[in-house]
Amino acid sequence: MNTQEKPLFGSVEPEVVERIGAAAGDALRKNRRLAVIGSVPILLAAASAEAFADGLPQQVVDVLNYALTLEHFEDSFYRKANGTDGLIPAKYRDLFREIGQHETGHVALLSWVLGSAAVKPPKFDFTAGGKYPDVFSNFKTFSTLSSTIEDTGVAAFKGQVLNLAGSPVLQTALQIHSVEARHAGSVRVLVGKPGSDGAFDKPMSKSEVLEAVKPFFV
Amino acid sequence: MTFEQRYPRRTILRWSAGAAGILVCGSMLPNFGISSALAADLGEGDVAILNYAYALEQLEAAFYTKVTDHPFKGITQQETETFTEIRDHERAHVEFFRKALGGHAIPGIEVDFSKVDFDRRSSVLAAADAFETLGVAAFNGAGPLLVNADYLAAAGTIVSVEARHAAMISALLHGPSSASAGKGHVSSKGLDSTMPPSKVLVQAKPFIKTPLTAASLK
Numbered sequence: 001m002n003t004q005e006k007p008l009f010g011s012v013e014p015e016v017v018e019r020i021g022a023a024a025g026d027a028l029r030k031n032r033r034l035a036v037i038g039s040v041p042i043l044l045a046a047a048s049a050e051a052f053a054d055g056l057p058q059q060v061v062d063v064l065n066y067a068l069t070l071e072h073f074e075d076s077f078y079r080k081a082n083g084t085d086g087l088i089p090a091k092y093r094d095l096f097r098e099i100g101q102h103e104t105g106h107v108a109l110l111s112w113v114l115g116s117a118a119v120k121p122p123k124f125d126f127t128a129g130g131k132y133p134d135v136f137s138n139f140k141t142f143s144t145l146s147s148t149i150e151d152t153g154v155a156a157f158k159g160q161v162l163n164l165a166g167s168p169v170l171q172t173a174l175q176i177h178s179v180e181a182r183h184a185g186s187v188r189v190l191v192g193k194p195g196s197d198g199a200f201d202k203p204m205s206k207s208e209v210l211e212a213v214k215p216f217f218v
Numbered sequence: 219m220t221f222e223q224r225y226p227r228r229t230i231l232r233w234s235a236g237a238a239g240i241l242v243c244g245s246m247l248p249n250f251g252i253s254s255a256l257a258a259d260l261g262e263g264d265v266a267i268l269n270y271a272y273a274l275e276q277l278e279a280a281f282y283t284k285v286t287d288h289p290f291k292g293i294t295q296q297e298t299e300t301f302t303e304i305r306d307h308e309r310a311h312v313e314f315f316r317k318a319l320g321g322h323a324i325p326g327i328e329v330d331f332s333k334v335d336f337d338r339r340s341s342v343l344a345a346a347d348a349f350e351t352l353g354v355a356a357f358n359g360a361g362p363l364l365v366n367a368d369y370l371a372a373a374g375t376i377v378s379v380e381a382r383h384a385a386m387i388s389a390l391l392h393g394p395s396s397a398s399a400g401k402g403h404v405s406s407k408g409l410d411s412t413m414p415p416s417k418v419l420v421q422a423k424p425f426i427k428t429p430l431t432a433a434s435l436k
Contacts, residue, residue, distance in 0.1 A: 091393065098396035105408025154378050161374045165367040174358045174377070175409040181378035182400040182410070185385025190394035194303055195386035199310035200375040 056113075060167050063160045065119045066206055067173070068110040070156055072121045073213060074149060075103040080126065081146075084136045092190065096146075099183050106176055113169065128215035143191050150184035151197075152204065152212055159203035258324040260432035264366050265322045270415050270435060271373065272315035273327050274356055277425055278349050279308035280329045285346070288336045297339075297390055304346075304383050311376055318372070328427040343391050350384035351403060352421055355413035363415075381410070 056064070078100030081087055088096050111118045126135050126145075134141050157177035164170040185195040204212070260269040282305030289298065316323050335341035357377035364370045388398035395401075403411050413421075415435040 092395075094396040095394050095399055098399040098401050102400070102404055102408035105406060109407050109409070158371075158374045158378060161361075162367050162371055165370055171358070171362050171412065172409065174361045174374075175412055177374070178354050178358055178377055178381040178410040179400055179404050179408055181381035182385045182398070182404070184378075185382035186389060186394045186398040188382075189386060189389045189398070195300070195389075196303070196307065196379050196382040199307035199379060200314075201378040201382075202375065203371070 056167070056169070059163055060169060061114065061117055063163045063173075064110055064114055064169065065117070067157065067160065067176070068107065068114060069119055069122060070153055070209070070213070071103055071106040071110060072119075073124060073216065074153060075100070075107045076121070076124050077126055077146070077149065078103055080136060081142055087136055087139060087142060089139060092143075095186060095190070099146075099150075099186075102179050102183070106179075109172070109176075113172075123218040124216050125218050126216060131215065140191075143187060147184065147187040147191050147193065150180055150187055152209060153180040154184050154201060155204035156206075156209040158201060159205050159209065161203070257429035257431045258327065260324060260430060260435065261322055262434040264364055264369055265319065266432045266434045267360050267363050267415075268315055268319050268369060269322070269324045270419075270430075270432065271357065271360060271376075272312065272319060272323060273426065273428075273430060274353060274418070274422065275308055275311040275315055276327050277329055277422060278353060279305065279312045281331065281334075281345065281349055281425075282308055284331060284334075284336060285342055290337055290339045290342055292339070300386050300390060301346075304386065307379055307383070311379075314372070314376070318369075324430075325428075327430070330425055330427050333424060343387060346387045347384070347391065350380060350387050351411070352413070352418060353380040354384055354403070355411040356415070356418040358410060358412035359414050359418065 078096060082093075082096055082100050127133050132141055132145060135145055136142060154177065157173060157180060160173065161170070161177075164173050181201070188195050258269075258273070260266040260273070282301055285301050286298070286305050289301075331345075334345045354377065357373060357380060361370055361373055361377070364373065384403075385398045385400075389395070392398060400410065415432070419430060419435075
């Protein structure tokens, strides 16, 4: 697994690093509430065997497959929710339809870039093994989970920025990243949270993200 | 807008005579600002990008400071909380860039909000929406221009907060909705907008009195 090794804020002034670090700690603690015990997921292992996608370095291919995996997760989540009668109140239907369309677009785009190196869509259990049994029947459960998933998505993309530095796909990744943040801001407001946890959004490493989403993967 | 209310010039941060980068506009340099004898030169390379972001953050911080100092009639508690939260984030971003730039930081810019009617909710929210929209596109366009990966990572912790702000402002206008999720700014592929510095500075120009010059920014 391709983990983050470079220091994030190496050349930025120490007091700034410290402040960002403190905000980061809070964000991480919140995200870890999703984490459930279990073994290390292997969902990305299959893709690592592929050599290159359209001449992209293996590191970039790995990042894109990781991103595609998370986008499949989001896309499936909203497809199921948007297709479930009576779950989403009328006034919020256009919000979740819009979000769902974006996630579908991300899946299509990443799949196209990766070509034959693209991971297959995983299978999901959005109840997380029974932890959220009413995820598609109780709007509160669904929207709360949605806000956490979007926050995690933002942090996940942010965590891969350094792995994409200098790559032609960096621009695209940034343009997906900020869309996820718009989603996160919207759904957080809907569930009554502040749109942002602070002035600086903290990245999450790949292993942290996979740990957090693992309960949802079959 | 039914009338235009003019405010006296306002200097956010005092110009520092000793600060690097004050120069007389040369005809060789692109001048993105109003003609004036004095200009703030953004510098070159990553310093220019960081100064560019610093100028935009100053603009946003000054705007929200004005909004919270001069609330429009009938402002709701949610609106006050949102504006205050965003103001504090923008101030933290300003500080971040000021410290990161150290001696390379441009002086405080002089802003012009005469086009905004701070007594009218619609005018304030339209301006806020425009600033956040521009901010997201600007950061998305600036990221790939950064050479130092640490700066890229740091900018990444800010851009998603700007996107969250965009959602929060949009939610004040339309509620959590397709608009707050990015409809109108996000392409059919689910990609957010991106804009190069030269275009962003043209859009920001009506609000910035200080001419900003940057030979290296395209």
